[in-house]
Amino acid sequence: MQTPFKLSLSAQDIACERGGRTLFRNLDFAVEPGQALLVSGPNGAGKTSLLRQLAGLLPLAGGRLVTDGADADTPIAELSHYVGHLNAAKTAFTVRENLAFWADFLAEGQGDPADHLAGALAAFGLGELGRLPAGLLSAGQKRKLALSRLFAAPRPLWLLDEPSVSLDVASVKKLDGAMRDHLKAGGIAVVSTHVPLETKFTHTLDLGLERAA
Amino acid sequence: MNAALALLARDVKLAWREGGAVGVALGFYLVVIVITPLGLGPDLNLLGRIAPGILWVGLLLAGLLSAGRIFDNDYEDGTLDVLAAGPLPLSVVAGVKCLAHWLATGIPLVLIAPLLALLLNLPMGSVPSLMLAMLAGTPAVSFLAGIGASLTLGLRRSGLLLALLVVPLYVPVLIFGVSAVTPYVTGPNSLWPPFLILCALSLASMVLAPLASAAAIRNALR
Amino acid sequence: MISLANPTRFLGLVDKVLPWLSALVVILLGTGLYLSFFVAPPDYQQGETVRIMFIHVPAAWLAMFGYTVIAIAALGTLIWRHPLADVAAKTAAPIGATFTFVALVTGSLWGKPMWGTYWVWDARLTSMLVLFLLYLGLIALWQSIDELGRAGRAAAILALVGAINIPIIKFSVDWWNTLHQPASVFRTGGPTIDPALLTPLFVMAAGFTALFVLLHLMAMRAEILRRRVRALQQTQVERAALAEA
Numbered sequence: 001m002q003t004p005f006k007l008s009l010s011a012q013d014i015a016c017e018r019g020g021r022t023l024f025r026n027l028d029f030a031v032e033p034g035q036a037l038l039v040s041g042p043n044g045a046g047k048t049s050l051l052r053q054l055a056g057l058l059p060l061a062g063g064r065l066v067t068d069g070a071d072a073d074t075p076i077a078e079l080s081h082y083v084g085h086l087n088a089a090k091t092a093f094t095v096r097e098n099l100a101f102w103a104d105f106l107a108e109g110q111g112d113p114a115d116h117l118a119g120a121l122a123a124f125g126l127g128e129l130g131r132l133p134a135g136l137l138s139a140g141q142k143r144k145l146a147l148s149r150l151f152a153a154p155r156p157l158w159l160l161d162e163p164s165v166s167l168d169v170a171s172v173k174k175l176d177g178a179m180r181d182h183l184k185a186g187g188i189a190v191v192s193t194h195v196p197l198e199t200k201f202t203h204t205l206d207l208g209l210e211r212a213a
Numbered sequence: 214m215n216a217a218l219a220l221l222a223r224d225v226k227l228a229w230r231e232g233g234a235v236g237v238a239l240g241f242y243l244v245v246i247v248i249t250p251l252g253l254g255p256d257l258n259l260l261g262r263i264a265p266g267i268l269w270v271g272l273l274l275a276g277l278l279s280a281g282r283i284f285d286n287d288y289e290d291g292t293l294d295v296l297a298a299g300p301l302p303l304s305v306v307a308g309v310k311c312l313a314h315w316l317a318t319g320i321p322l323v324l325i326a327p328l329l330a331l332l333l334n335l336p337m338g339s340v341p342s343l344m345l346a347m348l349a350g351t352p353a354v355s356f357l358a359g360i361g362a363s364l365t366l367g368l369r370r371s372g373l374l375l376a377l378l379v380v381p382l383y384v385p386v387l388i389f390g391v392s393a394v395t396p397y398v399t400g401p402n403s404l405w406p407p408f409l410i411l412c413a414l415s416l417a418s419m420v421l422a423p424l425a426s427a428a429a430i431r432n433a434l435r
Numbered sequence: 436m437i438s439l440a441n442p443t444r445f446l447g448l449v450d451k452v453l454p455w456l457s458a459l460v461v462i463l464l465g466t467g468l469y470l471s472f473f474v475a476p477p478d479y480q481q482g483e484t485v486r487i488m489f490i491h492v493p494a495a496w497l498a499m500f501g502y503t504v505i506a507i508a509a510l511g512t513l514i515w516r517h518p519l520a521d522v523a524a525k526t527a528a529p530i531g532a533t534f535t536f537v538a539l540v541t542g543s544l545w546g547k548p549m550w551g552t553y554w555v556w557d558a559r560l561t562s563m564l565v566l567f568l569l570y571l572g573l574i575a576l577w578q579s580i581d582e583l584g585r586a587g588r589a590a591a592i593l594a595l596v597g598a599i600n601i602p603i604i605k606f607s608v609d610w611w612n613t614l615h616q617p618a619s620v621f622r623t624g625g626p627t628i629d630p631a632l633l634t635p636l637f638v639m640a641a642g643f644t645a646l647f648v649l650l651h652l653m654a655m656r657a658e659i660l661r662r663r664v665r666a667l668q669q670t671q672v673e674r675a676a677l678a679e680a
Contacts, residue, residue, distance in 0.1 A: 086291025
């Protein structure tokens with residue numbers, strides 16, 4: 001379904017500071033193509049901050065992030081999909097318009113946006129809701145709309161912050177399936193979640209332990 | 214290029230769809246123009262003389278009122294996070310969004326200005342130069358407002374603060390905007406020097422303001 | 436310079452400098468005021484009111500100086516990420532705004548006998564007024580953002596935007612003024628200044644500058660200490676949170 005990715009990502013000695021507080025430091029991990037990293041820890045340990053650092057939204061307070069297998073000039077932000085707590089969906093747009101914009105905007109120069117749009121509408125079964133305004137969707141459907149963005153453009157690194165919030169059991173299964181396919185295609189995923197997923201995480205990182213140490 | 218066009222089209226569409234943002238700005242402009250003669254008295258000679266100034270001040274206020282939404286809605290719902298990770302540099306994203314504000318709000322404001330000029334007894338001969346000056350000056354209005362909008366992202370009372378930050382920056386636009394119209398009203402001065410300066414102000418803000426906005430957005434997202 | 440980068444070293448230096456600087460301010464301002472009020476002759480045209488200039492001109496000069504300090508410190512915040520740069524900019528803003536206000540008040544006091552009214556939309560006074568608005572915006576932005584780092588960077592961006600705009604605003608206000616009023620009426624000092632008036636002016640300018648530096652150093656010291664208290668309170672909260680867990 002996708003071209004095989006061959007991106008690997010490693011964090012070397014990275015640190016994070018928020019409002020003068022050090023959330024974590026001396027953090028190391030390495031994720032190879034097809035591998036997934038589970039980030040856990042208590043509230044306020046810095047799970048969201050770590051994901052935002054990987055997405056290029058929050059600067060590192062120390063250390064560095066290294067990618068291998070991609071253009072050295074491409075910032076990690078452009079190699080990754082960040083799905084945070086907020087759904088980034090426009091209530092005044094229909095489901096289809098929302099995803100069509102992301103396909104046009106994010107997948108520039110990466111094939112036909114129409115194909116990506118079709119894939120994104122199909123991924124979480126939002127196709128039949130396509131003509132409805134996103135403002136009418138339930139919380140779970142809005143979450144699915146946010147996750148469908150993962151298919152609006154092919155990107156090797158998925159950064160998912162509590163992706164399963166408000167999803168029903170069937171949708172969590174779909175998410176698991178999507179992750180499995182993504183990893184099979186050589187993609188990598190960094191996920192923070194409280195709900196156990198079926199996806200086999202090759203690495204885990206407990207920020208609570210890091211902090212106590 | 215496609216990404217920039219997609220963003221531009223999206224923002225213009227949203228401006229017309231999301232809660233009638235454009236309509237509110239136009240209505241606000243009308244209200245400002247209507248209450249001014251009520252405060253000054255119905256002396257048509259006086260109104261005709263000060264009409265360019267009132268029309269410009271009203272336009273700046275209406276532009277400011279609608280400026281918050283250039284970035285705020287996208288900040289609130291997380292869209293800005295994703296836009297920042299797109300293929301465009303953030304300064305281009307900021308510039309395109311300000312351009313969309315100009316197209317969706319600035320131009321409609323300019324288009325109703327002649328109608329409002331009738332209420333203020335602006336001489337008919339001045340209307341073309343009024344519209345020309347406003348078309349040349351409103352890009353600066355949108356792009357400078359973008360700086361204020363990006364600096365006040367997610368703050369309490371952001372609308373009032375935005376006005377306090379941006380109004381001093383509007384001083385040159387206001388002065389040259391009114392000067393470009395007044396020669397017809399008061400005397401023989403040429404329209405062109407203030408008009409050309411307005412163009413320069415707009416071009417300079419289109420180049421420089423997105424850089425400031427992008428830095429401010431980065432700062433707000435972290 | 437590197438030794439100054441450390442806030443603790445900076446505080447030590449401030450403690451050493453302050454007594455000397457205070458003495459300098461007292462001497463300069465004392466001499467300057469004496470020269471301004473008792474030695475300088477009254478102007479043949481403006482009479483005794485010319486003495487207001489000895490306050491007004493240095494205050495106006497420091498109003499610009501204050502903004503320059505903020506703009507340079509803004510570069511320090513954004514480019515070199517120097518921890519003291521934001522402290523310097525944040526504390527310079529209220530001081531600069533106060534000098535701007537003094538310049539506006541003395542300008543309007545001078546205007547009453549000269550122009551017969553307290554406020555005239557004279558080009559210089561109007562530019563000063565816009566500068567005052569820029570100061571107010573900066574101070575308001577600092578106060579609206581709780582997180583110190585974000586507030587500092589946002590204010591730095593605004594300060595640089597303002598610095599680029601100040602010459603343009605000045606130019607446009609001058610243009611506007613000549614368009615609406617004949618320029619000759621509003622020449623403040625006249626084309627030539629008597630040397631007898633020049634000496635007190637320079638002494639007062641030096642005294643005001645020293646006063647600015649003194650106030651700024653004291654305000655920076657207070658701000659550094661305030662931030663330390665805040666950091667200590669934060670660690671206290673964190674310890675309490677860890678103890679609960």
